[in-house]
Amino acid sequence: MTRRLALLVALLLCVTGCAQRSSTTPPGVLNVGQISNSLAFFPLFVAEQQGYFTEEGVKLGERPRLGTGAKVAAALKSGSIDLGAGVMTDAFNLARIDDKGRLVANLVDRYYVDVVVGPSFAGASPSDPLDQRIRALRGKKIGITGPGSGTEALVTYLFAKTGMNADTDCEMVNLGSTAASALGALKSGRVDALAFFQPIAQQAAAAGIGVRFVSPAAGDVPGLDRTSHGVVFTTQRIIDKKPKEVAAFQNAIGRAQRFIHDADPDEIIRLLGVYLKGIDPKALTELPALMRTEIPETIGFPRSSFEAALTFHRMTGLVKHLPTYEQIVPAALRTDAT
Secondary structure, three states: OHHHHHHHHHHHHHHHHHHOOOOOOOOOEEOEEEOOOOHHHHHHHHHHHOOHHHHHOOEEOOOOEOOOHHHHHHHHHHOOOOEEEEEHHHHHHHHHHOOOEEEEEEEEOOOOEEEEEOOOOOOOOOOOOHHHHHHOOOOOEEEEOOOOOHHHHHHHHHHHHOOOOHHHHOEEEEOOOOHHHHHHHHHHOOOOEEEEEOOHHHHHHHHOOOEEEEOHHHOOOOOOOOOOOEEEEEEHHHHHHOHHHHHHHHHHHHHHHHHHHHOOHHHHHHHHHHHOOOOOHHHOOOHHHHHHHHOOOOOOEOHHHHHHHHHHHHHHOOOOOOOOHHHHOOHHHEOOOO
């Protein structure tokens, strides 16, 4: 099923790519699509709120939240957006069918998907060894954002680590990218667990409906504690057509990431409260410190983090014909190229 879905995603990208392959926006403007309002894309919001895009000389046009990385990549190929904010899976899938796919910014340098279970979940506790926790998920319904996503990829990876097959040993339920819907599914028992982007664990804990069960970013999964994950990507055609606009965008994002590291935590919490509309304030308290461990201070891609992402995708089998560091990372973003 996973492979059939991957083929469908590739077909969608190919079909939309035939319609329009270049930017449809006027000079000085970039349309930027993103999956959702997860923590990975908070730097875009900060750059807007702090006026960094304006100061750097670029205007952001349409900012659609497209729900899945496959839709972000398809919109990029069609020309309706200039830059896509998603995960490395999306960038790799684009590069697989378009050798001009390029990375633009490294937003999160850890795998920021958490597995959350209800407080009465049986079979293992969050303090048990990792293998025992993973095996406790066998036969369970696990909520993910959608097929071909970083959330599905984590479930596939974890099951493979213990000799299981996620396609047959659990049921993955597509819930979309809205955290409220995912939390509702966990609370109602529609799913037994969630594999979802942060801050889902903090939201579940604040609501009293779930606990963090597996967290790669917290060091639970060897090899995923430092890996390029949340990214902005595009094509070389856009970079060639709008070099000043892309450079201005990168400068603004770099400033936003430094702001997240340097600003008072109370100011970060205030901005997060606006960004994550309707979130329980109790879910915000640990996020400033958490983001400072996950969001890099620069937009570059360390080779070690990139190679960790390649290893992850080889093991999951979700992306075939993976690009090399030199193929997809522009020279200016290679922070340890030797």
